[in-house]
Amino acid sequence: MSRPIRTRPPIHLPSRPVASALLAAALLSATILPSGARASYQASVDSNKTAFSSLCIGWDDPHPARMLALAVSGFKALGYDVSSYSGTAFTRAGVLSRTFLDWGFYVHSHGDFYWNPTDQRRYTGFRDDGGKCVQSIVYSKDIAARRLGRQSNLVLISTCDGATQGTTMPGAFAIEKVKAGTLSWNGPEFYIGYVGTAYDNDEETFETAFWDALVRGSGAGRAFELGLLGYFTHPFDADWWGSYIWMGRAGPGTVCRSCL
């Protein structure tokens, strides 16, 4: 006998808090962002190329550009208004200036539980690019402070430790660390990160399958599970929080009708 990982009321699509959030988001989109139903669903894709280029490590690693291309095409196919950033365009300041309006977010870079000297504690974070080899850290607390609790939809943190136990990154995007399984709904949101360290080829294997399945309409949860069926060359694990049955598409609350 099975039950959802966390007991929630039977499906209410959307729930009252979700409806409120969606209404607020719709108003926000209508008032601040350019017109157009899909154009209001901004997604940012950041990939740290410089740290893995001949400028910093002596050769040009092709993974950052490739994974950026995967994410851009994925978000675009899902209806987001997507922009990508690398080199001097991918800076800490740029990420933080955009984040409030991001419904979708992807980053491929260094990631860790970084020590924050001001707060004397660690936060999950990632490094920007900046076009240089010594790079700034974007802490989850920085993102949280700019987003002010605003809901996000699809977030994929393609770094080490994005989903390691104790990660502080989902909360920065107002994604509660709850798995809403097939009989529950936690809003149109889905966060993915890797557990511990992850090798680039394994991340690419997972992300290729994930984006492909999501774009084909599998729903976020099923796409995640299909991603984990790939063959990995090192121990590999990922985790998620959000709504299993959400479709991942831009727009308010699209539920996967073919998901359990």
Place this chain on the structure above:
Amino acid sequence: MTTDHIDGLARPRLRARRPTAAIAGLVAGCALISGAVIGGAVSADAGWVPGQPATQLSHPEPSAAAAATKAADEIARRLGLDLGVRRSVERVLDRRGQRTYDEVTGLDLRGRATSVVRLGVEGRVIAALRLGWATTVGAELPGGPPVVERAVAAAGAAGITPSGRLTVARGANDWIVSWQRVVADIPVPADGLTVRLLPDGTFHSLALSEHPLAGRPAGVIDPGTATAGATERLQTWFRERATSFRLAVPELAWTAPNDTFSPGRTVGPEAVLRLSWVVRATATGTLRDDLRELELDFDAGDGRLLGGDVVR
């Protein structure tokens, strides 16, 4: 709309290069050499560029669909998967994985997917998955033998006899039991069987892979040659910082040549694995801010750098 910003300038959307004729030829050559990756013959059509669909779906012939459905039903029943009330069958060309398989999805009365079984075109199961993200009310297994026993039973239910190098890990949501393929005492890291069990031991998924291997070289170079090759590469790439790497003793493994250190060579790992000396270089000190670990794969026959991997 899509906008790319590189070095502070908005530029037209990135377009990855199409494979050159040489690469296309290489892919076709690999297809001829490999014969069959488990899951189906490699197709020359496997050349794939990120941003394009990674899979190509089609409907198999009715007789093939019927055979796949029958086999999948039997496997799903043995694994205790929810078969639903009807099935959909798709033939999937996995361009990056360079294999073809039939995917049978169980659907319930409302058309919701309940389970997935993937079969190689030769009929062998290569994956099975319980959909829906449910956990069970049973007590969590303590790990060790009880977990392995459950995983062995699941593999057996799918007609697979596990063999190889066993590891058991408690993942974020599952027990992860893996048997890494070993050929003549040499590991094949990309191959083997992985069974995921829910914490109480209920079957969650399995995935099987087995790539073709190139011929073993007539002579195998000394591991010291691989270490020297790695040292030289690191000195070229990192100069004075190269001393911040700690090199592990090289290990023989069958690995997929890839473009990690040779951009433009191909896209993703090649289908045919080659015997390599794998040299793991772990960064220490402040270098760990830049990257944590490198793996360099040297051809065990002639010492060429075949590829490798990176941990950010």
